Each structure stands twice: as structure tokens, then as C-alpha cells.
Amino acid sequence: MKITLNFSDLQDMTMEHAFPDNYHYLGEPIVERTTSLECFGGTGSYREIFFEGVHIAYGDLRLKQQTILNFESDFETVEMHFDLSGNTLTNISGSNRMRYEFNSNHHNIIYVPGIKGNLHFNTMSTQVLEINLSIPLFKKFIADTEIFTNFIQEINQQNPAMLGRHNMPITPAMVSLIRSMLDCKKEGMYKRMYLEAKVVELLLLQLEQFAFHDCNSFCSLKPADMEKMHHARDIIFTRANEVHSLRRLALEIGTNEFTLKKGFKEVFGTTVFGMLSDLKMEEAKRLLSEGEKSISEISEYAGYKNCTHFTTAFKKKYGVTPGKYKVEL
Template identity: 45%
Template sequence: MALKLYEIDSPTLLLERSYPNTCFSVDTGIYESKTSLDKSFGRGFYKEIFFDGVHIGYGHVHLFERMRFRFESDFETVEMHFALKGSSQASGEMMPPAVNFETYQHNIIYGNSMCGQMEWGNQEFQLCEINLSPEFFKKFLPVDSKFFADFRNAIDRGKSGLLTNVHRRITHEMYEIINGIINCQRKGVFKKIYLEAKIMELLLLQLEQFQEDDGVAVSLKKADIDKIYAVREYLLQNMEANNTLVSLAHSVGTNEFTLKKGFKELFGTTVFGFWHDAKMEHAKKLILHEEKTIGEVSDLVGYKNQRHFSDAFKRKFGIPPSKLKNTV
């Protein structure tokens, strides 16, 4: 089982990855790898985890120029694809004419020994892809839905393609699960159990959204959606900042009403409800994995009063931060 990348107009091989059969068959091991990129055209990394018929890939790259290349794969897979940042375009002999992903979009892709071309823009690019064996994936498809039956039939015929031609938006719940998968610090069998559970939860959210959503866009314009995602990104990168709804709206060129309504529509929560949860999750990670003191963590997530932070943490998780390590 291998994936090969070539220069777009030459036979020069840029990358070849050989995956063990454990990627797409049942086994008891768990394997991890990280590929770093430090070239004139871009810098970043691609992390991989594979076990029991599952392959998880997470990439974060800053590209300094537009990249185009050819790809070949000789295996069959179902991919849960999440475009977290940046845009991409893929085309191939066994695929629809072109598959374009933009920031915050997701879909499910079936691929069977595919070859084609891939293009990434000059930008920051971030994605998460989870590959499952087709037989494993089909067990979770509803049997009483024509929408899913068409995709099942395509898999049975070995015909590569998308579950649907209309991508869906990555929800707040999905982002939280993806973040948990990417940053999982557990080891051995406990990591495997955690990842399996989170992947199933993520697949559930995808399938539910595909079944319930008719594909019609939200009431917001694309420009407004981009601005709201920019606010979300700013909040995650500035945990300690002191912001108001008005200042956040103005920072991305929108108004308070659009930000408030649109954030709720896109993520199912309020701006500050999202920010509070993000702060608490970040604080939990700092305490467990970075050996920070409670006072240091309180400062890093924007609390001037350590007691107020401890109270907020307890409301969120049911225990004070000082007791967190005792529960792990």
C-alpha cells in the first residue's frame, strides 16, 4: 500500500509513503510518525497515527507559493476529510471533474487506487483526514436511506467519489473532537481506546449532519462567514486578551448583530460561551501536560483572579484545577 507524489510536469518523485497493512486491516498495534517540511516553498509538518483499520493524518503547512503535483495511490479507503484552513483542488481519472475544499468544510471521500492532480494555494494550510477501511465504514451507514445507499453502492462497485457534491460546514462540536484527536497525550491502549471513541463520535456527527442538512447554505454571506471564522481563530490564539463583542466585530469588519447571530448559527453557541469553553479546555491541557502551576494557567487564559479561574474551572469540569491530576 503506497502513496506517491510527483512533480506536476515531470516523472520526478517528490514523496513516497508506504503504509503497513495495519492501516486497513485489524491489528493490535498503534503506530505514529511525523514528517517535517522545511523547503523553499513551504514549512510545516504532517503527523500520522494508524491502527486497527484506521489512519489519522493531520497536516499544518505554511506554503510560500502555489503548489501543484500529481498523485498515485494503490489502495482502497474511505476518508473523513476536514479542511481546517486554506483551499485545495483535486482532480483525477476516477473522481468527479474537480473537488474543491475551502476553509471549514468537510466531506467523506471514497478512493480506490486513485491518480490525479492536487493543487494548494499560497497560504497557511491545515487539514485532518481519517481513513477507514470500506468494510468497516459501511457498517455504520444507515440502511434505510437512499442518500447513503448511493454511496454504499459506489463503494461496492469500486467507483471513487464523494458522499455528496455539497460539502458541509465543520461544526463547533466537530472542531472540539478533532482538537482532542490531534492533541491526545494518552499512551498505548488508552490512546487507542480514546481515538477509536472520538473517531466514532466524529463520524456520527458527520453522518447526522449529512442526513439532516439539505445542503442549503446558511443565511449569512460567504464574506460574513469568513469574518466569523476569523473571530473564532483570533479567540483561540488570544486566550488572555480582553475583548468585547463590539471590538471583536469591528476587528474583522462586521457589526455586533451579524457576529452574534452568525456565530450562533455557525457554531451553535455564543461568542463568549465558545471562548469560555476554549479557555477551560486549554487550561486543562496546560495543567495536565505542561506542568504549569494554577496561577500560571490562570494568567495564560486571561483570569486576573486565580480564585475566579478556579471557580470557573470547577463549574466546567466538576472539580477544582488543583485536583485535576488526581483524576487521571
């Protein structure tokens, strides 16, 4: 199993990236490696984690110019793709041509057989998480699910395919899971077990989002309004503590409160303040896991003046009080 890479402007510099069969190094419960990247004056890193049936890869690339990366692979995979920042465009050539684009904070699930194509980095900074699953492992989870029948058929026919017609927005719960995976300090079999559980949980969130997605509502928005809703979401994710009113947020993205409320719910399946609350609760959960701040400090960060109200909200969302969650870690 290997993939061959070269940059369009540097055809004489070709790299081969090898993968063990089924992503599993025999005799090792889990294997990690990090590759430093330098190209066109840019820098970055590519961090990989391998265990049976799963390959987790986190790429962080900072370029000085837009770049095209040519690739050719000799194996099939199902990829859980999360574009954390930046914009990328992939073209698959040959008889099964396919084209897919990802903007910041979006995800999808992609099937690719052995393919040839190119990847366009359209922004100077790109952060991507890719979780490659073996075909048997992926089918284990969705083989009997009727709504995903077409995707399974494409896999069986070895045609490149995407699970969702649209890329979907990454949710606060997904962000929390991704952070916990990348920050995991466990080792050996314990790390493998931890990451296996998180990969399945992340896959569950993806599948649920696609299964319950209302395509008619999503598609009814004008492209300009869709872009504004995503702008609002980016503001919530990057400046959560500055979002105090719908009116101010609507003004910043160039629309009115009614359009913001209606459009945001249609695109993301939740309200502005529902997403804001979820984001802060996921961050509160992470801070509790770190154990460096008191519950009262975390309560204040989450926007609760009364610690009791925070405890009630936390228990309602996670089924356990903050204090008990902290003790059980």
C-alpha cells in the same frame, strides 16, 4: 495498497507511498513513521500512525510557491479531513469526476475509491490532519443511520463522495481532541487504545455537527457575510485574549454587531462568547492535563477572577471539578 505522487513541475520525480492491508502491520499494535519533505525550496514533514483499520496522518508543509501534487491510489478509504491552516483544492479525474476545496479551520468526511487526480496547495503554509478509516470500520458506526444513507450508497457504488454538502467549521472541542492525539506520549497497545478512543470521539463530533446542521440558515448568508463570520472565528482562535467586545470584533471584520451576532450563530451554532468560552475551557482542560500550572493560574487564563466560579463552570461542562480531573489523570 499504495499511492503514487509527483509534482507537476517535477514530473521525473515520482514517489510511491505504501500502506499495509487494513492499515495494520502484522504483529505490531501500532506503527509510526515520519517523512521529511523538501520541494521547491520549501520544507515540511508528514507524520503517520497506523493501527488496525486506522491511518492517522498529519502534514505540515511550508512552500515558497503555489504547488500542484498529482496522485493516483489503488485502494478505497473513508477520510476524516481537517484543514488546520491553508487552502487546498482537489480535483478527481476519470468517469467519477469530483472537486472539493478546503479553507483553514474546516472539516468534512470524504469517500474515495482508487482514484487519480491532483491537489493544489494554494497557500504557502498548509497544515492538514487526515484520518483514514477502513470501510468496514466506518460502516460499523453509521450503517443504520438514516440521515447518512446517501453517503453509504455512494460508498457501496464506489463513487467519490463527501458526507456534507458544505465543509463545516472545526470546533474548539475538535481542536482539543486533535491536540491530544498529536501530543500523546503513550506507547504500544496503550497508545493504540488511547488513539482509537479519540478517533471515535472525533468522528462523533463530526457526525453530530452534520446531523444537526441547519442548511437553510447556513445557505441564507451572502458569501461576503459568510467570509466575515469565518474571519471572526479565526480571530477568536488566534487571538482569544484580545476579544473583549462584540463591537470591536464587528468593526475589525467590517460589519455591525447585529449582523455579527445573527450570522455567527447561524454559521457556527453558538455565540461569539459561547465559542470563546468553549475555546478557553478546552485550553484549561489541556493545561490541567499537562500539570505544570496551578488551578488558580489556569482559572485566571480562562478569564475567571474568582477560582470558585471557574470550578463551577468547569464542572458544569465536564462533569468533574478541575481538582478531581487533575488527580484522576
